[in-house]
Amino acid sequence: xxxxxxxxxxxxxxxxxxxxxxxxxxxxxxxxxxxxxxxxxxxxxxxxxxxxxxxxxxxxxxxxxxxxxxxxxxxxxxxxxxxxxxxxxxxxxxxxxxxxxxxxxxxxxxxxxxxxxxxxxxxxxxxxxxxxxxxxxxxxxxxxxxxxxxxxxxxxxxxxxxxxxxxxxxxxxxxxxxxxxxxxxxxxxxxxxxxxxxxxxxxxxxxxxxxxxxxxxxxxxxxxxxxxxxxxxxxxxxxxxxxxxxxxxxxxxxxxxxxxxxxxxxxxxxxxxxxxxxxxxxxx
Amino acid sequence: xxxxxxxxxxxxxxxxxxxxxxxxxxxxxxxxxxxxxxxxxxxxxxxxxxxxxxxxxxxxxxxxxxxxxxxxxxxxxxxxxxxxxxxxxxxxxxxxxxxxxxxxxxxxxxxxxxxxxxxxxxxxxxxxxxxxxxxxxxxxxxxxxxxxxxxxxxxxxxxxxxxxxxxxxxxxxxxxxxxxxxxxxxxxxxxxxxxxxxx
Numbered sequence: 001x002x003x004x005x006x007x008x009x010x011x012x013x014x015x016x017x018x019x020x021x022x023x024x025x026x027x028x029x030x031x032x033x034x035x036x037x038x039x040x041x042x043x044x045x046x047x048x049x050x051x052x053x054x055x056x057x058x059x060x061x062x063x064x065x066x067x068x069x070x071x072x073x074x075x076x077x078x079x080x081x082x083x084x085x086x087x088x089x090x091x092x093x094x095x096x097x098x099x100x101x102x103x104x105x106x107x108x109x110x111x112x113x114x115x116x117x118x119x120x121x122x123x124x125x126x127x128x129x130x131x132x133x134x135x136x137x138x139x140x141x142x143x144x145x146x147x148x149x150x151x152x153x154x155x156x157x158x159x160x161x162x163x164x165x166x167x168x169x170x171x172x173x174x175x176x177x178x179x180x181x182x183x184x185x186x187x188x189x190x191x192x193x194x195x196x197x198x199x200x201x202x203x204x205x206x207x208x209x210x211x212x213x214x215x216x217x218x219x220x221x222x223x224x225x226x227x228x229x230x231x232x233x234x235x236x237x238x239x240x241x242x243x244x245x246x247x248x249x250x251x252x253x254x255x256x257x258x259x260x261x262x263x264x265x266x267x268x269x270x271x272x273x274x275x276x277x278x279x280x281x282x283x284x
Numbered sequence: 285x286x287x288x289x290x291x292x293x294x295x296x297x298x299x300x301x302x303x304x305x306x307x308x309x310x311x312x313x314x315x316x317x318x319x320x321x322x323x324x325x326x327x328x329x330x331x332x333x334x335x336x337x338x339x340x341x342x343x344x345x346x347x348x349x350x351x352x353x354x355x356x357x358x359x360x361x362x363x364x365x366x367x368x369x370x371x372x373x374x375x376x377x378x379x380x381x382x383x384x385x386x387x388x389x390x391x392x393x394x395x396x397x398x399x400x401x402x403x404x405x406x407x408x409x410x411x412x413x414x415x416x417x418x419x420x421x422x423x424x425x426x427x428x429x430x431x432x433x434x435x436x437x438x439x440x441x442x443x444x445x446x447x448x449x450x451x452x453x454x455x456x457x458x459x460x461x462x463x464x465x466x467x468x469x470x471x472x473x474x475x476x477x478x479x480x481x482x483x
Contacts, residue, residue, distance in 0.1 A: 032457040070464045073413035074433045078325055080318045081335060084310050087342040091309065095347045098304030
């Protein structure tokens, strides 16, 4: 303020004497500071602020006194009517009061209930200790439950994966191009196997068949099929090709559950080499 | 009696009143009715309204004593309920046309009660301080009453009113100044009247 008042700068407007007075806001702020300090028990600071206000701001003391008087007025006693009767009557209608006798009864009944609960718990504890077999099984620890849940979840995922894999295997690839009608099967020479009745006792039997030179016989038909596809027809039942080789093909007839082979020269050989002569040979 | 002993005694009274003891409930009312009545009277400016609100607040408190949390002060709980009842009354009695007046005082107000104050001036509001208080906004009135009349700390007022401590201080500072100015204006008016009456 003093800098402004004594400034010789011609750009500064001329200031009246009133402008040089401290603004009301500054006084009020200081008054509030003093009252805050007093209410918080900071008496030394309050005195310092009062001294500062009195020396720096004219009229500070009067304003502080007026504010103190206004606040003091708040503490003036107020006539308070006794409302106990009205309140208690209204409370009694909403939540009836109890006489001393009733309160004692309630206390006694609560005590009895508490005692009964404690007694029952004690009895249970004694029974469990005396007859542990009567007690319910110990609850499974949380860790076990978590492990079980995890195992269940992984098993479920595994079964789902398997099911999807099965589906994928069973789904046939779509036909993209039509090659044409299949060629007619060549007529092969029938294969005479002779009587196989003596060898039916042997459960494991095999027959070798030269696939490079398909046998020619009476009832055999060689089909160009992959492994585990029907290859030959032998009298009453089909012969199943189990694997393809250059020269030999293990085959199976449908009445026989096990393997038999047709040799290079068309000889039927069973799993156990038969003591008897070969069942049959390919004949032109 | 020390403060902790007072607190223990109060808790005992609360337990007894919750159990249905009429005398304990009466004792609780006797202990707190003066402070809560003075608080609501300063807020409303009307003794009849203050009586109704205090009665309603006590009824609510005494019928819900089971919900009282002993870690808080009973008086704080009672004041909170009384304040809520007062604000409800303000909301119910506020006329629609009075909405413009609500903002006049620079914040939340209770317009209808201000109207009562005006109409019942001669009957009820004889206290100059009370008249000056009614010129403040509701927040300012509440803060200055709780701080200077009930000696509540700033943090508790802030919690009670649900506002930051800085805002409470700001309301307090403005309220002091406005209260002083209102009293000064009234004094000037009184002096003028005396001059007019004097021949």
